[in-house]
Structure formats: structure tokens, C-alpha cells
Amino acid sequence: MDKEYEPNIIAFLCNWCSYAGADLAGVSRFQYPANPKVVRVPCSGRINPMFIVKSLYEGLDGVWVSGCHPGDCHYNTGNYYARRRFALLKNMLSHIGFEEDRTLFSWVSASEGNIFADKAKEVTARIKKLGPRKKLLKNRDI
Amino acid sequence: MKKIDKKRLFERLNNLIKDYVVYAPKGKDFGKIEDTSEIKRESINVRLSPKQVFLPQEEALFTFKQGDIKVPENNEKYILFGIRPCDAKAIALLDKNFDTKDFPDPYYIDRRKNSILIAEACIEPESTCFCTAFGSGPFESKDADALIIDRGDYYLIDGNEKALSLFDGLLEDDGGEKILELKKKAEDSIKSPVVEGIDKKLSSMIDDPIWDEVSRKCITCGACTYLCPTCYCFDIQDVGKDDKYMRERVWDSCMFTVYTLEASGHNPRKEKEKRMRQRVMHKFNYYPFLYDEYGCVGCGRCIKYCPVNVDIRKIITKIMEV
Amino acid sequence: MADKIVENIRKEAKRILEEKIVDIVIGFEKGTLPYTASPVFIENPDDVDKLIWNRYCHNNLAVYLRNFPDKKIGIIVKGCDSRSIVALMAEKQLTRENIYIIGVPCEGMLDKNKLLEEFGDNPPIEVKEEFLYPSCQYCEHKNPVIYDFLTGEPVQEKEEEPYPDVVEFEKKTLDERWKYFQEEASKCIRCYACRQACPMCYCEECFVDTNSPKWLDPGIDLPDLQVWHIIRAYHQAGRCVDCGACERACPMDIKILWLTRKLNKDVRDLFEFEIGIDPEKVPPLGTFSLYDKEEFLI
Numbered sequence: 001m002d003k004e005y006e007p008n009i010i011a012f013l014c015n016w017c018s019y020a021g022a023d024l025a026g027v028s029r030f031q032y033p034a035n036p037k038v039v040r041v042p043c044s045g046r047i048n049p050m051f052i053v054k055s056l057y058e059g060l061d062g063v064w065v066s067g068c069h070p071g072d073c074h075y076n077t078g079n080y081y082a083r084r085r086f087a088l089l090k091n092m093l094s095h096i097g098f099e100e101d102r103t104l105f106s107w108v109s110a111s112e113g114n115i116f117a118d119k120a121k122e123v124t125a126r127i128k129k130l131g132p133r134k135k136l137l138k139n140r141d142i
Numbered sequence: 143m144k145k146i147d148k149k150r151l152f153e154r155l156n157n158l159i160k161d162y163v164v165y166a167p168k169g170k171d172f173g174k175i176e177d178t179s180e181i182k183r184e185s186i187n188v189r190l191s192p193k194q195v196f197l198p199q200e201e202a203l204f205t206f207k208q209g210d211i212k213v214p215e216n217n218e219k220y221i222l223f224g225i226r227p228c229d230a231k232a233i234a235l236l237d238k239n240f241d242t243k244d245f246p247d248p249y250y251i252d253r254r255k256n257s258i259l260i261a262e263a264c265i266e267p268e269s270t271c272f273c274t275a276f277g278s279g280p281f282e283s284k285d286a287d288a289l290i291i292d293r294g295d296y297y298l299i300d301g302n303e304k305a306l307s308l309f310d311g312l313l314e315d316d317g318g319e320k321i322l323e324l325k326k327k328a329e330d331s332i333k334s335p336v337v338e339g340i341d342k343k344l345s346s347m348i349d350d351p352i353w354d355e356v357s358r359k360c361i362t363c364g365a366c367t368y369l370c371p372t373c374y375c376f377d378i379q380d381v382g383k384d385d386k387y388m389r390e391r392v393w394d395s396c397m398f399t400v401y402t403l404e405a406s407g408h409n410p411r412k413e414k415e416k417r418m419r420q421r422v423m424h425k426f427n428y429y430p431f432l433y434d435e436y437g438c439v440g441c442g443r444c445i446k447y448c449p450v451n452v453d454i455r456k457i458i459t460k461i462m463e464v
Numbered sequence: 465m466a467d468k469i470v471e472n473i474r475k476e477a478k479r480i481l482e483e484k485i486v487d488i489v490i491g492f493e494k495g496t497l498p499y500t501a502s503p504v505f506i507e508n509p510d511d512v513d514k515l516i517w518n519r520y521c522h523n524n525l526a527v528y529l530r531n532f533p534d535k536k537i538g539i540i541v542k543g544c545d546s547r548s549i550v551a552l553m554a555e556k557q558l559t560r561e562n563i564y565i566i567g568v569p570c571e572g573m574l575d576k577n578k579l580l581e582e583f584g585d586n587p588p589i590e591v592k593e594e595f596l597y598p599s600c601q602y603c604e605h606k607n608p609v610i611y612d613f614l615t616g617e618p619v620q621e622k623e624e625e626p627y628p629d630v631v632e633f634e635k636k637t638l639d640e641r642w643k644y645f646q647e648e649a650s651k652c653i654r655c656y657a658c659r660q661a662c663p664m665c666y667c668e669e670c671f672v673d674t675n676s677p678k679w680l681d682p683g684i685d686l687p688d689l690q691v692w693h694i695i696r697a698y699h700q701a702g703r704c705v706d707c708g709a710c711e712r713a714c715p716m717d718i719k720i721l722w723l724t725r726k727l728n729k730d731v732r733d734l735f736e737f738e739i740g741i742d743p744e745k746v747p748p749l750g751t752f753s754l755y756d757k758e759e760f761l762i
Contacts, residue, residue, distance in 0.1 A: 057691050080752035088701045095726045097642025106762045136687050200683035359503040363657035365715040381681040392682040400673040449713035451495040451502035
């Protein structure tokens with residue numbers, strides 16, 4: 001019997017909002033899929049776009065980045081810088097023919113436990129729909 | 143010299159593809175062919191040199207998975223069809239370096255020992271050619287197993303037993319055709335710099351200001367070294383993930399800053415003039431010192447593909463003038 | 465016209481060298497191959513006759529500016545090269561006072577490979593526009609945007625939509641685009657000529673050269689090559705002046721401009737920024753607006 005395909009997703013969450021949002025979702029017992037594996041970062045501005053490309057290069061099925069809503073950044077402006085970087089990166093990845101839904105971005109605040117759970121569901125569903133990744137995979141067998 | 147019909151030669155070559163891995167010019171570059179219809183020349187010489195057959199840009203030395211080490215074996219037989227005499231000489235030079243008495247390189251030798259080189263004479267050399275500077279020439283046959291000369295519908299062919307036996311039954315008498323004139327015309331069209339004694343001269347030029355002068359416009363990319371048929375520098379790295387890894391050998395270039403970067407952070411060749419000096423010295427001083435031959439064959443690739451027109455012939459001339 | 469420019473270049477170079485306004489002049493000399501000009505560095509005023517100008521002077525000389533940290537430099541620039549200088553100034557890599565810019569209005573450089581294919585070793589006297597380098601076909605700034613001395617009358621700038629190629633490419637399906645990217649990237653031999661030819665690629669240590677973290681394996685496995693191209697291009701986001709030096713430097717004739725041009729188009733469309741025009745303006749990724757578009761968020 002085929003096991004259902006479960007995508008392997010990396011989630012970069014900012015320490016002050018989205019990570020706290022994930023915490024709240026857990027404390028509040030909101031259900032969400034276990035596919036996103038969380039990496040806590042100080043700020044969405046800390047996320048070097050190379051982290052995203054590297055995650056894909058290392059074989060993950062999708063990348064989810066989440067930070068504070070505009071105006072909420074703990075460092076005032078980190079997420080504004082991040083927004084510009086991600087906009088360009090996402091467009092470029094799609095330009096080269098990479099599925100757009102494999103790199104997803106969102107804002108989730110510390111009080112939005114339910115929204116975090118919803119986003120986690122949406123991210124997982126979107127990436128699951130694309131199926132196992134075929135592009136940018138190392139193809140040499142060792 | 144014998145004569146061989148072109149069509150029949152290609153038919154035979156097609157049959158040989160079953161037993162041999164056949165490499166030939168494929169448009170701009172040199173590559174593996176599945177059928178002789180793929181053979182096509184877009185320029186006098188190919189861009190990527192035939193060294194890639196014996197020293198691939200990336201090759202596994204061994205793989206390891208949880209203590210289980212595997213060394214790849216290679217028993218393929220190769221035919222390199224239509225390489226140029228300069229590239230045949232380059233392979234002979236690589237042999238000197240990889241097939242040494244003290245440190246034979248098994249990976250290189252495995253591929254090289256079962257290979258047959260069929261060189262094709264250059265009837266119309268390019269403006270970047272300067273092979274005659276190094277005792278070779280457009281019709282030089284000594285480094286290849288066979289030399290073919292294109293005569294329209296047929297090739298003239300000469301070579302050793304190993305190469306000629308591939309074409310058993312196809313070889314006809316050449317009818318006494320003379321190629322001397324053709325050869326002379328080709329050789330005369332090549333303008334080579336004088337290199338006599340450059341190796342001795344370079345020995346005393348380590349600190350010469352000339353290196354700064356000739357390297358100024360160099361942007362230190364690796365195009366010259368990667369396309370060079372005799373450059374063989376490589377790096378060894380472990381790649382892989384989880385429990386599966388391989389130790390691989392990949393090309394490296396002395397023109398890169400990181401080439402000599404040491405773990406301490408010190409870099410003995412941080413400045414580009416030192417790296418340029420290394421490249422020139424290696425070809426014209428260290429190589430003659432070690433193997434009694436220049437490490438350059440005059441194929442002209444580094445001149446033709448350099449993004450900023452660094453011309454090794456000009457550098458040679460400048461060195462000779464010092 | 466071209467002769468006049470050459471004359472002006474030589475005269476001005478001689479003057480600034482003799483008057484010690486600069487220590488060195490970076491320009492072009494005749495190359496050793498057909499259709500080639502080669503960068504040259506002039507320190508002696510008597511050598512200025514080496515300087516030439518023709519339609520093969522395609523290298524972006526701004527790449528050499530950082531090689532002479534303690535010298536005053538005179539440099540001969542086309543429109544695109546002058547934008548590189550502005551972009552470097554915007555990133556605080558250059559001091560304007562140390563550079564004397566001799567600007568040349570440029571009608572586009574001619575593609576050596578196309579000419580060789582068409583005419584062999586015998587250059588034609590007149591050449592048509594179809595032999596322009598792809599990077600020059602869409603050029604928006606033929607005239608230098610910054611200069612101390614201009615060698616000729618400014619040429620007519622194009623008024624058309626500057627990114628027709630990007631728009632056209634975006635019409636392809638996802639898989640077609642991916643296939644194109646794979647084909648182009650697979651030709652790469654990782655000689656890094658694209659990086660080295662670029663004035664903006666001035667990092668002390670490139671991400672491919674670090675081994676901790678090791679961003680990328682060495683070797684020529686296709687994903688390795690693709691990631692190199694993705695990140696090289698992305699590092700140019702909001703910095704690339706679209707001079708095309710990377711593509712012209714590539715010995716393997718890989719098309720790479722389509723990556724950076726997409727980023728440039730996005731930078732223009734999303735952030736209303738044009739790179740290499742105003743040295744005082746902060747590069748787009750070094751700043752932000754409260755009202756940046758965020759439709760891409762989920």
C-alpha cells in the first residue's frame with residue numbers, strides 16, 4: 001500500500017512573532033500538520049535568501065518563512081527589508097521555472113495561534129499538492 | 143600512408159561504438175557520440191579539450207557508506223576521434239605527469255591505457271595556433287596512435303598497428319599522394335613566438351616586474367586553465383549527505399584566489415601577478431625542469447576564450463625581450 | 465566619428481597624465497585577435513597613442529577600479545560602465561575624487577562571435593545592428609551618466625520598453641523555462657569568468673569559495689551549476705547595471721543576462737529604482753518602503 005506523500009518542509013520563524021505564534025497554537029491545542037520543521041531565527045530580516053535556496057538544494061520539498069506583521073518587528077524594520085528580498089527571490093525562482101508554491105511567506109503575530117495553525121495547514125496542503133520535488137535535486141547516486 | 147574512404151570509415155566507427163566509448167568533435171565542443179552523424183566541427187579546434195576524457199572535471203575517487211568503501215572501476219575502452227595534433231601532444235604531456243614511476247595515478251591510467259587517439263591534421267590552422275613553437279605542428283603524428291588527413295572524400299591515414307587494426311580491410315594504397323606541400327602551407331601559416339631558452343630565462347625572473355605588467359588586465363577567472371589541454375590541477379573534496387559520501391576530484395585553477403589559501407588564512411599567492419606567474423612558470427619552467435618538455439602545446443584556447451584578451455604569445459615575447 | 469573620439473581620448477588622457485590629475489589611465493588598446501580590443505593601463509603620457517576606441521571595446525573597465533586603491537585613476541567608460549561606477553559609489557566602494565571619468569557615447573558593441581561566424585577573419589567595413597551583443601540591444605543608457613570629460617556628441621537614446629525579452633520569456637510555461645535554465649546551466653564549467661568580469665562582484669570571499677558553511681559542492685552536477693547561477697544572479701539584485709560583461713566573458717556562451725534582467729525589471733517595477741543613476745540614492749535592498757507590495761504573501 002502506498003503511504004500518503006508527506007512533504008518535508010522547513011519553516012523559518014522569527015523569534016518574536018511567528019515562533020511565539022506557533023507556541024500559542026501549541027498551548028491552545030490547535031491542530032496543524034507536523035510537516036513544517038521549525039528553525040527559529042531572530043528576525044525575518046535575518047533570513048539570508050541563500051538559506052532558502054540552500055534548503056531546496058539540500059532536498060527539502062518546500063520552504064516557509066514567517067515573520068512579524070509590518071510595524072510589529074521587534075527590531076522595528078527587519079521585516080520590511082525581508083519583504084523586499086523575498087519578493088525578488090520568489091519572482092526569480094518562478095522565472096527560472098521553479099514551482100512558486102515551494103517557497104511561501106507569511107506574517108503571523110504572537111497572538112495569532114489560530115492563524116499560525118491555518119497557515120501551517122495551507123503551506124502543507126499547497127506543497128503536498130505539488131508532489132515530490134523533481135527540480136534542483138542532486139542526481140548523482142553514491 | 144594509406145587511404146581510407148570517409149563513408150566507410152564512419153560506418154566502421156559506428157560499429158565500434160558498441161565496444162568503445164567514442165569521443166569526437168560535436169559542434170563547438172568535444173563529447174561522447176552515439177552515432178557518427180553527430181560528428182561536426184564548428185571551428186578548427188574544439189573548445190573543451192580532450193583532457194576531460196581522462197581527467198574529467200568531476201570524478202569519484204571512492205564512495206563510502208557506513209564503513210563500506212567502494213572504489214569505482216573503469217574498464218571502458220576509448221577512441222578519441224578527430225582530436226588535433228596539439229591535443230594529442232597535450233595528452234602525452236598529461237601522461238608524463240599522471241603515469242609517473244613513483245606516483246602513478248590509477249584513475250587516469252585506467253582510462254588512458256585502453257584508449258586510441260586518432261588525430262586529424264590541421265590543413266588550415268587558426269590565427270591563434272602556435273603549436274610549431276613547441277616542436278609540434280599541424281601534421282605532427284608522433285603523439286597520436288594515428289593521424290588522418292582530410293582529402294575531401296577520403297582520409298589519408300598513418301599510424302601504429304593498434305589504431306590501423308580498427309580499420310582492417312578498409313585501407314587502400316594511397317597511390318603515392320604527396321602531402322608535403324599541404325603540410326608546409328599549414329606550417330607556414332602559423333606565426334609562433336620564439337621560445338628557445340625561455341625555461342632557463344624564467345628561472346631568474348621570479349621577482350621580475352614583468353609579472354605585474356602582464357597580469358594587470360587579467361580578471362583571474364579560470365577560463366584559460368579549464369580550457370587548457372595540459373592544465374591538470376585538481377582539488378579533492380568530500381561531498382554527500384546523511385550516511386553517504388564520496389571523495390571526489392574536481393578541477394581547480396591556479397588563477398583562483400582560494401587555490402593557495404591556507405587554513406591559517408595566509409595566502410602566498412594573494413596577488414594576481416603571483417598567480418599569473420605561477421601559470422606561466424608552470425608551463426615554461428617547472429614542466430621543462432621535471433619532464434624536459436614545455437607544458438604548453440600552442441593550441442591557442444587560452445588566447446581565444448580569454449574575456450580580456452590576455453595573450454600568452456605576447457607574454458612569451460615579453461619574457462624573451464627581458 | 466570614431467577617429468574623432470580616439471583623438472579626444474588620447475588628448476585628454478595625455479593631459480590628465482601630464483598634469484598629474486591621475487596616476488594611471490585605464491582604456492583599450494588594439495587586441496591580438498580580429499574584432500578584439502584589450503584593456504590597457506597607461507602610466508606614461510607618451511604611451512597614450514596605444515589607446516583606441518572602436519566597437520569591440522566591450523569589457524567593463526570599472527572592474528579594475530578597485531585594483532588600485534592608492535592611485536588616482538582615469539578611466540574610459542561607456543554608458544554601462546559609468547553606471548557601474550555610480551553603483552559602486554552608491555555602495556561606498558569608490559571615492560569620486562579619485563576617479564577621472566572620460567565618457568564615450570556608445571552605439572553598442574559588436575558581438576565577436578557573430579562577426580567571426582559571418583565574416584571570418586576579414587572584418588567588413590560597415591556592420592549592421594544585428595551584430596550587436598544582446599546586452600547592447602536593449603541598452604537604455606548609451607551615454608555615460610557621469611563623466612568629467614565627454615569625447616563626443618551624445619547619441620540618441622532608445623525610448624522603447626527596455627525589457628521586451630523578459631516579458632517574452634515570462635510567457636513560456638514553467639517547465640519550458642526550467643528546461644531552458646537547465647540547458648544553459650549545464651554548459652557551465654565553473655570558471656567564474658562571469659563573476660570576475662563583473663564590477664559589482666567584489667566580495668572578498670565568494671559564497672562558492674567558503675567551506676564553512678559550505679553552500680555548494682564543487683563539481684558540475686547540474687543542481688550545483690544551477691544553484692551557482694541562481695545565487696550569483698540573486699546577489700546582483702538591485703545592484704546589476706545590466707552591462708552584460710558577465711555574459712560576454714563566458715567562454716561557454718551561456719545566456720545569463722535573462723536572470724539578472726528579470727531582477728532588474730522587478731526592481732524597477734516593484735521598487736521604482738533604476739540602478740547606477742544616482743550615487744546618493746541607497747540601493748533598493750538597503751532600504752524599504754512602508755508600502756512595498758506584498759501580494760506574494762499567503
